[in-house]
Amino acid sequence: MMRLIEKGLMYGNLFHVAGPAMADRYNRALKHLTGKTTSLTDFHVDISGYAPEIGDELDDHLYLNPQGCNRQFILLSTEQKTAPLLEAKFSTSRSILRRFIEANEAQLFALTARDAVAGELVNSVYTVSKPAHLLDIRRIKIEADTASGVVADAGKLDGLITEFRAREDAWWDDVLIADMITLAKKTGDVTRTPIHLDHAEYDQENFWTEHFGGLYVFRDVDDPRVLSVSGEDLGPMPLGEDTRPAIPLEDRNKVAKFLAQNELVEPIVTAKGVDAAAILRQKMDFIIVDVAATMEADVAQVDRRDLRTLARRYADLLPPEFHTLNRLLRWAEGGGAWPKVTSEDPAYFYTLRAAPHKDRDLVNMLLAELSPLDVRQLFICHKELFYARYRTWPEAKKAFVADFLAREYQVDKAGARAALFGSGDAPMQEEEDAPQERDIVDVVGPWGAVRRGR
Template structure:
């Protein structure tokens, strides 16, 4: 993984904690949450305050995420909202933390000026020992305070002030006035600078979790489903369908029934055909690397010239992408690619809904030879697969991602996935043309991608 780290493709955009003041604040929060501390003089943290270096030091990379639920966090600065979330067990956790920071930016900026803010993403379960318990994790409450208890003291002071204003003869209650004075020393003037965090409750209805080998749970759609990357969970679950990756047709129908995915290329001559050509290049690179071809100094043109020599070794995913690209670029026959064809999910992307990122994550795992989409949408799976690749493929992938994707991330995402929806606004209806791009069932009862 060293190559990924050196290229900024792993542990990138972390916040550097390198001053004695910040290290001491972090340690106060760490002891408050876990009873542990670090002896490191500097380290890096993600949006939740997790540090890979401290994880190595403690021999526990889940020191803020015990059991994979109720993730704890440490905020030293509101700038952490720009950081990634490492070791994510739920796809919604980073978005919840970022929205919490954005909503309370002014308050958190003031609080982290003098102390660390420590907290937890709490749900109604303490552990997830069965898939059924995932349906009890829909409501997430963010509990947070400084290590000195500033918010709790502020709430206490507000209560005391309310008593003082409402009770008769409160002016003569020396004990009440003394407690107000002492508490105010801890909080400051809350009439001018109220210390209260807002929007601390969130719902996660559609999400991915790494538990049980990886599960995608869709409950907030017309036709609900649980989709397993590995073995399909047993038992009765409160969804319409329980699917595994082996049931490709079932997953394709689920996406179609809920209008969650659309073809990348919807018309002949569309500009999106460049995406198909890039996917073909990635598959070609994987094939050449597997055949022992050194990719270090090969350009895409060089690789394409080598393609005819390895035709019999190119997988069916390549064939399907090539057929669709030919149709989009020429007057060739329109390909009829069924749901069970290996290239089917390579030819799709998510429609413009609030679940776009989750659906693209699912599609990335269903089309793993497209390493760029896997890296963008599902880093957990990308890093897992990277460990098994040849040195030649690792070098090619890291060079390509650092050279072409990292230089213009926003542009690459716009090309691949289109304009994203307002994730905090109203749900937008998918465009009619996206639905029309998928033909109806043929005589054999199988939907075809056109």
Template sequence: MNRLIKSGLMFGNLIHIASPALVERYNRALKHLTGKTTKLADFYIDISGFSPEIGHELGDPLYLNQRGVNRQFILLTTQQKTAPLLDATFSTSRGILRQFIEANESALFALTARDAVAGELVNSVYDVSGPARLFDIRRITVEADTTGGAVKQAGELRKKTDRFLNAPDAWYDDVLIAEMIELAGETGDLIRNPVTLDAMSFEQRNFWTAHFGGTYLFQEVEHPALITAGDKAAFDAAPIKYVFDLNDRNRIAKFFEYNDLVEPVVKARGVDAAAILRQKMDFILVDALAGEGAALEGATRADMRRLARRNAEHLPEEFHALSALVNWTRNDGPWPRISSDDPAYFYTLRATDTPDAELVNMLLSELSRKDIRQLFICHKQLFYNEYRGWPDNKRAYVVDFLTREYQVDKAGAREALFGHEPDMQPEPPRRRVVGPWG
């Protein structure tokens, strides 16, 4: 994994904590949340304040995420909003933390200038010992305060201030005035530096969780279903009608279709479908030849074509299916019938423009694992797990490609692959439209 770390593809964009003052604040918050402290003089943290170095030091990689639910967090700076969330156990956690930081940025900036902010993503579930517990997770509430209780104190000061201004004879209440002065000494000027944190709550009905081998739960769609990468028999008693595993390709394809969650890449507006499909073919080619010891790092498109010609008989079905689809796209060739039984089927899809697009693309990446770019973008933990088992020449190729082609323009790559243009008036079709998707 060192190659990934050195290239910034793993543990990238973490926040470096090296100031003694920040380390001391972190320890206060860590003690407040867990009863533990660190002896490290510097370390890196993610958006939640989790540090892999501290996890190693404490021998507890879940020290801020006990049982994998109700994640706790420590904020030392609003810059954490751009950091990743390491070892996420729920797909929604990073988005919730980022929204909380952005919605309260001015208040958090003032609070973290003096103290750490510690909090928790709270729901009614404290463990997921059984699959049915996943269905009890409905709403996530963010609770946060400084380790010194500045937010709570500010609330008390506001109440006393309101009483002082509105209650009869409050101007003569020496005890009330003394309490206000004492609280103001702790909170500072609330007018210039507001320390109120918005109470934020988020629905969590459609999500992925790392529990039970990796589980996608879609409850807020027209046709609900649960899709697991683990053993679907574990969900026999779950309160949902349809449960699939990753081998149920036809049923997953119908689930996507019934809920209008995916679209063929070749029908997506504003994308170079042929270029996207050709890149997927390269990834499939690399996977097929990696075990043969082929030199892959730094290979150009011309190199890839030569490798494909020399090894055509050894290439898998999905390579040839995507090649036929490219031929239809670019050269008006015959329409290839690609059904959900075809290994290439899920490589040809992307999420439609819905609130669950990221979750759908995450599931698609798990169903098309040879597309290493989509896997890295949409499901990093699975990418890292897969990376450990690849031959070294494939690892070298993947790191070189992601560093050279993806890291230089992450936003542009994501927009090209997954972005959606506004709907426009339909144009007359240039080719027949009957195909594998109806």
């Protein structure tokens, strides 16, 4: 994994916590939330304040995410809004945190100048021991305050000031005035500088969760369903007025029918504003590399001419996905007949992308899971799955993919996403901003060395 880290493809753009003073702020918030503390004074945190180094130290990488369904967070700076979310259990968590930071940026900037802000993404579910519990999560509310309770104290002071102004005898109420003075020492003058955080609520209708082997929950569609990655029997899933079983991803016909009935996808070759031939050709290149690397061929520095040579050398080993995409490419370039591609074809989901709608990013994530040989889409739309599969690849394929992503994707993330998925919002995982001219330790943190030591 160090190859990905060095190229900024993993653990990129985390916020660096350096020095005893900032670490002490973090510790106060950590103690407030979890009762735990860290002895580290130099570490790196994601948008939620989770630090891989502290996860190693505590031997608990869910120390800010108890039961995997109640994400807590620690904000030391508004700069964390551009960081990724590590150890994500729900696809919506990062976007909710970023929206909260952006909606309260001025207040958070002032508060984090003196103390850390600690909070939680609150829902009505405290455990997900059964799959059906996930469907009880419909709205997420953020609650936050500094570790010393400045926001709560400011609210109390504001209420006392209102009472003081409304009562004619308030000047003779020594207790009221004493309480106001005590609170003002902690909060400052809230009449001139109000302290308030907008604890907005966010809907969670359609989402992915890592729980139970991976589930895609679609409730806000015409035909609501739950799609299961593992294919295990999850029992009845209550969806509105109906109770329906989950659709396993291995049942390709049902998955394809679900996507089509809800108008969630469109064929790449008929999508507007894309170079379909270029996209298909690249998908084919990835398949060639997968086969060649398995045969221990050198694919680290290959160009398209080399890939054609490898395709001829291993023609008998290329999977059905390659041949279907090749027929589709010939049609797209105007030199072949239209190939009929059904959901039974292993390449079917490779030929689709999400249609323009509010859940486009979630659908592209699902398609990435259904077309695992397209490593670029897998990296962009489903990083956790990309990292898990990367660990199993031959070294030659690891080198090729890392070099390709660093060369062809990192230099223009927004342009690449627009070319692949269309204009509009960024993909579900909301690519973190690329680090600019920073030392490698600042970018990836020191935990690589720690883990190698272990």
